[in-house]
Amino acid sequence: MSDFWDRYGRSVSICHRMPPVLKLALAISVIVAGVAIPVRYWPAYGVLGCLVFAGHSIAGIPLGYLIKRLLIFLPFVGSMAISLPLSQGLDRGWDLMLQIMFRGCLAFLVSLWLVNVMPFEQLLVTLRKLRVPAVVVAILAFMYRYVFVVWDELDKMRTARKARSFSGGSLWFRWRTLSQMIGMLLIRSLNRAERIHGAMCSRGWDGEVRWLDDQD
Amino acid sequence: MHIQDGYLSTSVCLATGAVSLGAVAYSLHRMKDSLGERTVPLTGMMGSLIFAGQMVNFPIGLPVSGHLMGGVLAAAILGPWAGCIAVTLVLVAQWALFSDGGLLALGANVLHMAVLGSIGGYAVMTTVRKLLGGGFRGTVAGSVVAAWLAVLAASAVFCLEFRLSYAASDFDFGNIFTLMVTLHALIGVGEAIITGFVVSVIYQQRPDLIDMAQQVDATVASSASRFAAAGLVCALAVAAFAAPFASDLPDGLDSVVDRFRIATSEDSTAGLFADYDQIPITGWQSLSISVAGIGGSLAVFAAAVLIGRAIPVNTPTIAVEATGE
Structure with missing residues (x-):
């Protein structure tokens, strides 16, 4: 079961060799950017998306695994996001639903990258270094x-x-x-x-x- | 129940994060007094258990299924402070292992499930338990009521957070809150039944485990602050039912939201819906809310009575020593 979550956590790549604090900082900054950038600057989302996929491919995480995880994740974020247009009588809220789902998936993919390049033990050591x-x-x-x-x-x-x-x-x-x-x-x-x-x-x-x- | 990144605006995430951080720091401080050097094994094991317990799917006769959340359960065993830490760390581990729950939204999730669930839920549980004179029935009824109220209180806080995250003109908040509260009244009944059953099993097999939390209570939580916390949870639960109605009314909240929005340059699609008239609260909303409130209360009351009655009480008088088996 543990193999499924951080299956690629112990493989070797540039992403895996990065200093742990840098990995954490990178992931957090991409998530914050994804949530904070207003929709009218939508090209920035394309850049972030490319960044995320580049990160995954450099780390050697196969696309099939990403799709499988995303398919499990989508019902969760989708069921909550769909309640927006549902409660508005299906005539409003679609744009917000898409926005929430896109941001949710982006943040999920970034977290997934972090989980797969940073084994849990390394996270613990990093947390300790950060004076938790x-x-x-x-x-x-x-x-x-x-x-x-x-x-x-x-x-x-x-x-x-x-x-x-x-x-x-x-x-x-x-x-x-x-x-x-x-x-x-x-x-x-x-x-x-x-x-x-x-x-x-x-x-x-x-x-x-x-x-x-x-x-x- | 987990909020993912993207639901709430960055400023709301930061604000809830700050509140949760304060509550967790205080819990850490109090936890050491109450559990001493047993803190790490007990809290860690409780965390693992909640983690595993959430994997057990409860059928509800539909394609979807429910599961335990565990805030009140953790508090019933470990007391409020260690319970809060256990649930917080479960949320951290769920993010770090499953990527479940979101990083920015962690503060909001901790606030809903650990702070309201464990600390608030514990206060309600002890208060109800004391009112019913303790014992098996009091303990079970306390945990059942606490679990339901904690979920409702969390949904009220979520409504507020959601309202603060988006502009008033984006959509009609009354409708979305009605849906949320109705849904959470149902989810809360499920959580209440599971928590009640689990607590009743523990009370029969190892009553000393629940008394452990009660001893903690006697030393670290004064009854006045407990009553205050229990009152706060009840008020929030009631506020959950008022949220759909109040969401369109207060101008003060709107201006705060607008200032928030400008300060953080959060996007809004106001231009599209600027001339859209707000729908006043219509019949189906108040009907739905009334059904959720009255039906939920009745279901929780019935669950408390049934779980307290369903299994004959045969509590062992001497606690079994758990060594060397």
């Missing part, structure tokens, strides 16, 4: 470490549920089963967190986050 509080970075690192474990647990529970054919029933029953699954997952996860906490304490954890390169 150590606790925040540590929690994010912990989340990234264990989210896959929790997912596996969820997958096991889903399989068990399917094997016992708990899929039918009334809507109320299904909601109850699914919620109870989340509840049990929560309890198991927190049990795991307590065990991990115990293991951390036995290795000298005192709540202070230390990093290996703190000396310099």
Whole structure:
């Protein structure tokens, strides 16, 4: 599952070798430009679009992957944007809908580029260099470490549920089963967190986050 | 529920970002007092759980399906401050992994889901819980009501943000807000039912986990500020229903918006619609809003009663030690 999001995060290109702060700054500035430039300067959008596609092609991210991700993303941004003309009786709001969808897709493609040239670990190191509080970075690192474990647990529970054919029933029953699954997952996860906490304490954890390169 | 980049203007994004940053910084400060050195594993695991829990699709009998948002749930377990941090970091990770939610809009998303969802939701939950005298039913009813009100409050704040992002002449805000509020009254009922079920499971299996948050509450949140926060969430939820009606009325808001717009040179298509007469609030809007408000309240009340009743209460008296299994 993790492979799908940042599938190209570990390949090699000029984009991947850029200093992480520069990647972050580039992505943020293109997103800000995309949202802030008024529509009447529309040629600027063409320039931004070319920039984004150039970035993706230099980073070696295939077009097929972009299209696949964009197809998953479009219903989300589209369903919200379509509510504009829908609520206006279909005679107004189309221009704004297009504007929102275009800006949304542009920002999405930029984020996608960033995700695929900057692995999560690198983001954590960068955040730490940017003086984000150590606790925040540590929690994010912990989340990234264990989210896959929790997912596996969820997958096991889903399989068990399917094997016992708990899929039918009334809507109320299904909601109850699914919620109870989340509840049990929560309890198991927190049990795991307590065990991990115990293991951390036995290795000298005192709540202070230390990093290996703190000396310099 | 996630706002993508492009919905809100840059200035609104920056303003909401500043508010969220303040709230998150304050939560960080309070979180350390309440959880101590357990902060990192507990908050991190809660974040992973919400992340995974949002992957569970709840069928609603249509092609689309709903999922958990988790602000109130995180606060029920970790308390308001760590809950807010957990949800905030889930949003950050969702942006960094899925590119979901947008970077500029992160501040707005944090404000809606973490600040209103966790801190506001917690205040409502504890207040309702205390009013009902605690216990299983009080806890479940509190979480159900809090989850619904938090979603409505978020939709009210979104209406305001959206209104500030665009010129009054661009389109009729009453209509779009009616749609938003009606939709969120429904989404909120879903969130309320899921949260209620999950909390009831936890209360039966590990009541100590919920009491953990309650102990946090006893030490760090005074009842006065909790009442104030709960009142604010309720007021915002009520404001959500007023938003469609109020959107065309206040001249003050318009002038603020216009000044905002000129200051940021945000584009407007005023020229196209300059002579368009604003539609007054028509019958279907007030009908829709009334149905959303009354129907939503009834559904949430029914959910609170049903979830509290559906499962026999057999809370273990001794909490199971979670070591070495």
